[in-house]
Amino acid sequence: MNDAKEEPREFTLTIANDAFATRRVRFQEAPEICSLKLRRELAAEEADPAKTPAKLRFRISEAEIEEYREAHSPRMHRGAPRRKIAPKI
Numbered sequence: 001m002n003d004a005k006e007e008p009r010e011f012t013l014t015i016a017n018d019a020f021a022t023r024r025v026r027f028q029e030a031p032e033i034c035s036l037k038l039r040r041e042l043a044a045e046e047a048d049p050a051k052t053p054a055k056l057r058f059r060i061s062e063a064e065i066e067e068y069r070e071a072h073s074p075r076m077h078r079g080a081p082r083r084k085i086a087p088k089i
Helices: 017-021 027-047 062-072
Strands: 012-014 057-059
Touching (some): 027 057
Parallel strands (some): 012 057
């Protein structure tokens, strides 16, 4: 992160390998999950300047993985008509 007012900082975010092995997270989702976490942390830091700066290392928790999955899972719309598949002849 580069800010003209302060020195650059480098952040490290990790997701447990088990989350990938058990298919709770796909590899292509990892950058977005980490980006969302870092944005939340930096926003909290910015909201309260008296607070100590954000940590430099973060571990994505199981709760954060579940929150991401719920927010990004496909949902069926109530009342949406279901398509009927015609039988093959």
